[in-house]
Amino acid sequence: MTDFRIIFSKKGSLAFISHLDLTHTFIRAMKRAGIPLKYSEGFNPRPKMAFGLPLSVGMEGENEILDVSLSKDTDCKVLLQMLRESLPGEIEIKSVSEPGQKIKNIKYARYRVTFDGYEGDESVLNAVLENPPPVMKHSKSGERLTDIKPMIFSAKAQNDGGSFHILLTLTAYDSMNLNPEYVIKSIIEAGINLPEEYTITRTNIIFDE
Amino acid sequence: MTPKEQAYKYLKKVSKPARYTGGELNQIIKDKSGIDARFAFCFPDTYEIGMSNLGIKILYDCLNAEENIWCERTYAPWPDMGELLKEKDIPLYAHESGDALYDFDFLGFTLQYEMSYTNVLYVLSLAKIPLLASERTNEHPIVIGGGPCSYNPEPVADFFDAFSIGEGETGLVDAVKCYINYKKTHKDFDRKEFLRELSHVKGCYVPSLYDVKYKENGEISQISPKYPDVPSIVEKCCVKDFDKARFPAKAPVPFTETVHDRIMLECARGCMRGCRFCQAGIIYRPYRAKFPETLNKQAYSLFKSSGYEEISLTSLSISDYPCLMELVDALKEWTDGEKIGISLPSMRIDSFEAKIMEKVQGVRKSGLTFAPEAGTQRLRDVINKNLTEKEILDGCRNAFSTGRTNVKLYFMLGLPTETDEDVAGIANLGQNIVNVYYENPNRPKGKSIEVTISVSCLVPKAHTPFQWFGQNSLDELRRKQMLLKDAITTRKIRYNWHEAKVSRIEAVFARGDRRLSKVLLEAHALGMKFDAWDEYFSYENWMKAFENACIDPSFYAERDISFDEILPWDHIGCGVSKKFLIDEAKRALSGVTTPDCLTKCSACGAAKYGASLCVKRDINPKNIESEG
Numbered sequence: 001m002t003d004f005r006i007i008f009s010k011k012g013s014l015a016f017i018s019h020l021d022l023t024h025t026f027i028r029a030m031k032r033a034g035i036p037l038k039y040s041e042g043f044n045p046r047p048k049m050a051f052g053l054p055l056s057v058g059m060e061g062e063n064e065i066l067d068v069s070l071s072k073d074t075d076c077k078v079l080l081q082m083l084r085e086s087l088p089g090e091i092e093i094k095s096v097s098e099p100g101q102k103i104k105n106i107k108y109a110r111y112r113v114t115f116d117g118y119e120g121d122e123s124v125l126n127a128v129l130e131n132p133p134p135v136m137k138h139s140k141s142g143e144r145l146t147d148i149k150p151m152i153f154s155a156k157a158q159n160d161g162g163s164f165h166i167l168l169t170l171t172a173y174d175s176m177n178l179n180p181e182y183v184i185k186s187i188i189e190a191g192i193n194l195p196e197e198y199t200i201t202r203t204n205i206i207f208d209e
Numbered sequence: 210m211t212p213k214e215q216a217y218k219y220l221k222k223v224s225k226p227a228r229y230t231g232g233e234l235n236q237i238i239k240d241k242s243g244i245d246a247r248f249a250f251c252f253p254d255t256y257e258i259g260m261s262n263l264g265i266k267i268l269y270d271c272l273n274a275e276e277n278i279w280c281e282r283t284y285a286p287w288p289d290m291g292e293l294l295k296e297k298d299i300p301l302y303a304h305e306s307g308d309a310l311y312d313f314d315f316l317g318f319t320l321q322y323e324m325s326y327t328n329v330l331y332v333l334s335l336a337k338i339p340l341l342a343s344e345r346t347n348e349h350p351i352v353i354g355g356g357p358c359s360y361n362p363e364p365v366a367d368f369f370d371a372f373s374i375g376e377g378e379t380g381l382v383d384a385v386k387c388y389i390n391y392k393k394t395h396k397d398f399d400r401k402e403f404l405r406e407l408s409h410v411k412g413c414y415v416p417s418l419y420d421v422k423y424k425e426n427g428e429i430s431q432i433s434p435k436y437p438d439v440p441s442i443v444e445k446c447c448v449k450d451f452d453k454a455r456f457p458a459k460a461p462v463p464f465t466e467t468v469h470d471r472i473m474l475e476c477a478r479g480c481m482r483g484c485r486f487c488q489a490g491i492i493y494r495p496y497r498a499k500f501p502e503t504l505n506k507q508a509y510s511l512f513k514s515s516g517y518e519e520i521s522l523t524s525l526s527i528s529d530y531p532c533l534m535e536l537v538d539a540l541k542e543w544t545d546g547e548k549i550g551i552s553l554p555s556m557r558i559d560s561f562e563a564k565i566m567e568k569v570q571g572v573r574k575s576g577l578t579f580a581p582e583a584g585t586q587r588l589r590d591v592i593n594k595n596l597t598e599k600e601i602l603d604g605c606r607n608a609f610s611t612g613r614t615n616v617k618l619y620f621m622l623g624l625p626t627e628t629d630e631d632v633a634g635i636a637n638l639g640q641n642i643v644n645v646y647y648e649n650p651n652r653p654k655g656k657s658i659e660v661t662i663s664v665s666c667l668v669p670k671a672h673t674p675f676q677w678f679g680q681n682s683l684d685e686l687r688r689k690q691m692l693l694k695d696a697i698t699t700r701k702i703r704y705n706w707h708e709a710k711v712s713r714i715e716a717v718f719a720r721g722d723r724r725l726s727k728v729l730l731e732a733h734a735l736g737m738k739f740d741a742w743d744e745y746f747s748y749e750n751w752m753k754a755f756e757n758a759c760i761d762p763s764f765y766a767e768r769d770i771s772f773d774e775i776l777p778w779d780h781i782g783c784g785v786s787k788k789f790l791i792d793e794a795k796r797a798l799s800g801v802t803t804p805d806c807l808t809k810c811s812a813c814g815a816a817k818y819g820a821s822l823c824v825k826r827d828i829n830p831k832n833i834e835s836e837g
């Protein structure tokens with residue numbers, strides 16, 4: 001097998017590195033381990049690899065996707081082992097398998113927003129999430145007031161005693177890609193006082209069934 | 210919770226948060242219980258610049274090689290992060306453990322350029338450590354400095370408990386060992402007593418143990434140690450067997466892009482050429498080279514531990530490295546397959562170079578650069594820059610014939626004896642290069658030549674033959690910059706010049722004395738930091754700082770100093786004799802050149818370090834070995 005899908009998590013200090021940095025981190029790790037990367041043709045050959053979805057700086061990811069092509073037939077288990085030995089500890093390889101569904105078929109992403117020590121009212125928040133007020137959102141044509149409701153597949157606030165979570169499933173393709181920060185913005189827009197500090201974790205990436 | 214963990218919560222708000230997290234591959238984590246001395250190493254500029262510094266990588270490795278020493282890293286936080294730390298009352302921390310810097314045994318600063326001095330104070334204040342060494346107690350870390358600027362440490366002397374002068378591979382480790390030993394043999398730590406002991410360690414300079422007296426006219430009348438056991442001259446540390454010097458096979462690899470994001474292979478240390486303005490050319494004497502086999506092995510282990518895609522062969526003048534061709538061939542045997550590029554900065558131009566460039570070009574084509582530094586042969590002789598116009602033009606002709614169309618030239622204004630003709634000579638040289646291009650009948654159709662002329666201002670540096678010469682006044686430097694601008698008549702030449710104001714402040718500190726500490730305190734009080742960055746440098750603020758401290762900057766920058774005057778750095782031994790520097794200064798004034806070390810030894814004084822160049826008159830490690 002020469003084409004693989006790698007599922008990994010990215011945590012701790014790694015949450016703060018950019019998408020480009022993450023690309024370099026993987027390339028370097030594979031080069032260190034002697035993994036035979038396949039390169040593109042042309043004057044400036046680049047390794048053939050593609051991430052499922054870029055992850056914003058500051059967010060952690062639990063099940064991120066990376067597809068790579070190698071120039072030599074390699075066993076999944078061997079590749080998994082090589083990656084684990086070479087990558088820094090805050091990137092954990094969860095699995096290596098055949099690619100399966102194409103990256104362009106990614107439809108949704110799941111997020112968990114955590115507010116430590118926040119004592120909010122779940123029902124109030126859930127009501128807001130039912131009908132979120134529009135927010136100013138960046139798009140290719142500039143910043144404009146956008147209704148984000150169609151981009152929220154599901155949303156739920158829950159108080160776990162001590163930490164407060166908002167669980168979101170948001171559309172994640174083309175112009176329908178919604179960053180969870182906009183949902184938080186929208187909640188604040190509705191007049192709810194959320195704490196300034198929170199963490200966002202992308203828990204899953206979901207393909208079109 | 211460590212200060213780093215405290216800061217994590219807020220990191221999303223600052224620019225480039227990956228600068229502040231640590232956690233890089235190959236960072237070193239140790240168990241605190243087995244540690245006798247904790248050392249925090251600070252590069253007082255951004256993470257991206259600090260992580261690119263080879264010296265830090267070497268020292269991080271040397272210190273951590275000692276089982277009972279743990280060396281960590283820290284950098285100057287960008288102002289947005291600095292504000293945040295202040296606002297949230299989080300002390301500046303070291304990246305590995307996340308512990309506050311004030312909890313360390315040592316805080317080391319590498320001083321690479323004068324414009325980072327305000328950042329030293331900025332870092333100290335964010336670390337909540339008293340700025341003045343005299344105000345620190347037994348509880349505070351020992352603040353120690355090193356790097357090229359520590360060859361004249363006087364302007365920052367009041368802020369440092371000690372300096373380690375010279376090559377830290379030996380010097381700095383000895384300083385920390387002295388501390389461990391002191392702690393083991395004394396029940397209570399007494400800062401003063403320890404510093405006195407530290408002053409006996411090779412290369413260690415403890416500024417508080419010296420008295421400096423001044424004459425009425427502001428000149429220094431005397432520099433003397435306060436006690437007989439304190440050395441009157443602190444000699445630099447120098448690695449004798451450079452080939453076997455400890456080298457970092459593994460160094461932290463940043464996640465985020467840095468300035469030099471590549472393997473830096475230090476092929477040689479020192480320079481044989483003796484340009485008279487160049488401080489590195491003096492303080493790193495004598496020239497020492499490594500075996501190509503050693504370098505090839507080191508490059509491979511660096512690659513295996515980093516995964517970098519480029520190897521840069523470094524040295525002050527890489528084309529002087531005697532086994533360059535052999536090394537490039539050996540590297541290419543494995544780098545080609547791994548798709549790794551080889552780059553050669555600081556090349557001189559001759560046919561040999563062209564052949565090498567062709568070899569490495571396949572992977573990476575670098576532009577053509579020269580540093581003639583002066584526009585006329587007369588002035589190039591004054592500065593001892595051994596590069597003729599013919600060599601430059603031949604080099605260009607060569608390069609143009611291979612289809613290259615970009616040439617970059619570096620010059621300096623304000624050199625001793627410089628006339629307006631010399632300044633105009635820069636424009637002429639540029640024009641002659643353009644002419645050479647159009648002489649080539651096979652030049653690429655439809656492509657134009659671009660010659661870039663970059664001009665900086667001379668900053669006379671301590672321990673160089675030019676240390677006695679004053680810098681041109683700001684007005685004079687500006688006049689020359691404009692003169693040159695008017696002398697350039699073709700649009701094929703692009704002309705860049707450095708802001709003379711920055712060079713003037715650099716000149717003040719490069720030749721400064723202890724009284725300047727006051728200026729730095731005033732600058733810090735004005736909130737000054739990141740002065741090496743255009744967006745933060747403010748000449749007006751500097752002038753205010755000088756005024757508040759009642760110090761005249763021109764006394765330091767512009768004054769010609771006589772050969773018999775006591776220099777503020779006379780008690781720091783750079784390995785080269787003052788007599789040699791005076792001779793060189795005199796030869797400069799009469800336009801007499803001095804041959805490079807290989808052609809003829811000029812008995813500069815560095816022979817005492819026993820390098821094969823000085824002793825055996827040979828730099829090729831191969832020949833030296835076969836001699837036994």
Ligand code: SF4
Pocket residue numbers: 494495496806807809810811812813814815816822823
């Ligand atoms: S002693 Fe001679 S050969 Fe050695 S560095 Fe000095 S001038 Fe060069």
